[in-house]
Amino acid sequence: MxxxxxxxxxxxxxxxxxxxxxxxxxxxxxxxxxxxxxxxxxxxxxxxxxxxxxxxxxxxxxxxxxxxxxxxxxxxxxxxxxxxxxxGEKGQLSIGFTDSALYDLIPIIQSYQSVNTEVDITMHQMSTVDQLKALQEEEIHIGFICTPIQKSNLHIIPIRKQKFVAVLPKSHKLAQSDSPINIQELVDDTFIVTPRKVSPVYYDTVMSIFHKMSFVPKLTITAHISTAVIALVSSGLGIALIPSSMKNLQIASVVFKELDFSPTIETSVVWRFNEKSHIVNSIVTLLKQYIAENTSKHR
The missing domain is CATH 1.10.10.10 (Winged helix-like DNA-binding domain superfamily/Winged helix DNA-binding domain)
Known part of the structure; x- marks a missing residue:
């Protein structure tokens, strides 16, 4: 038969x-x-x-x-x-992202899911280092990381650069200042930072800020994710320098202050050279469109 x-x-x-x-x-x-x-x-x-x-x-x-x-x-x-x-209209898509990339990722996912309703998306908050390892071990399909990185086996597309801002507890003496902060004014403060092994790009950028300003932090406390950094700031344990997108958290007990210079950190999307998933190809196409539109708006 x-x-x-x-x-x-x-x-x-x-x-x-x-x-x-x-x-x-x-x-x-x-x-x-x-x-x-x-x-x-x-x-x-x-x-x-x-x-x-x-x-x-x-x-x-x-x-x-x-x-x-x-x-x-x-x-x-x-x-x-x-x-x-x-x-690429059905299946599973696993995405890694850093804290600072979340607010670029949200509109992309919303736009993607509005068209690809039968793709199950799993999102993992991970450090850049952990995402690179997860990509190598094929545990995630695509990552939103801080760059630059030294990886020759990955496609890398920059999404945007973000300025750093200072986050202070509301009780801080500079919290009500209307002027951008000079980092020398923070010489007596304890800084909360993310360890280098967790986020090398973030750590090196912050340290380069201190170096350029001939500034040595009085003391540092480490926290592995940006939300933990802000939580420690809100409790009055110190201050921090973080990417400007984290202002979207809108935590009532802290204030975000501009700096009087413009250090930046770059967010990029990465995926494997040998990636064969049509789902990944479809979201990469959407990402390129999103980046082009936002670049045009910025210009």
Whole structure:
């Protein structure tokens, strides 16, 4: 029994007329009758009662018709599922992101999901270092990281550069100042930073700020994620320099202050050179469009 036998049988069962069924199938009646006989022989039971004027389903034919419908529907579902997988319209997408990349990631995910409703997205908040490892081990498909990085086996597209801002507790003496802060004014403060092994780009950028300003922090406390850094600031344990997108957190007990110079940190999207997933290709296409539109707006 072959798939075509099922299609032929269903058509004849629906029409109960070989001439009309043959017309629907764009074939002549004799070959259709022969195909139905082959089907009955392969099953070993009679499915249709034929006379000169009528065609009727046998009890076995009615039972087989129900199963034939189910088989054909399941096959069509399998075909559609496979097509969607191939086109990147269905499947799973795993994304890593740093704190500072979150607010670029949100509109991209919203736009992507509005079109690709059958793609399951899993998001993992991870440091740049952890994302690079996860990409290498194929635990995530795409990452939003701080750059530059030394990796030759990854596609890298810069998304944007962010200025650093100072985050202070509301009780800080400079919290109500209307002027940008000179970092020398913070010489007596404890700085909260992310360790270099967690975020080398962030750590090196902050340290270069201190170096350029001939500034040595009085004391530092380390915290592994930006939200923890801000939480420590809000509790009055110190101050921090963070990417400006973190101002979106809007924590009531801290204030974000501009600096009187403009150090920046770059956010980029990365994925493997050998990535073959059509889902990744589809979101990369959207990312390129998003970056182009935002670059145009900025200009």
């Amino acid at each position: 072959e798939l075509r036998h099922l299609k032929y049988f269903v058509t004849v069962a629906e029409e109960l007329n070989f001439t009309k069924a043959a017309s629907r199938l764009n074939m002549s009646q004799p070959p259709l009758s022969q195909q139905i006989k082959q089907l009955e022989n392969s099953i070993g039971v009679k499915l249709l009662e034929r006379s000169n004027r009528t065609v009727e389903l046998t009890d076995a034919g009615r039972a087989f018709l129900e199963k034939a419908y189910k088989i054909l529907i399941d096959i069509e579902k399998a075909r559609e599922y496979t097509r969607k997988i191939y086109k």
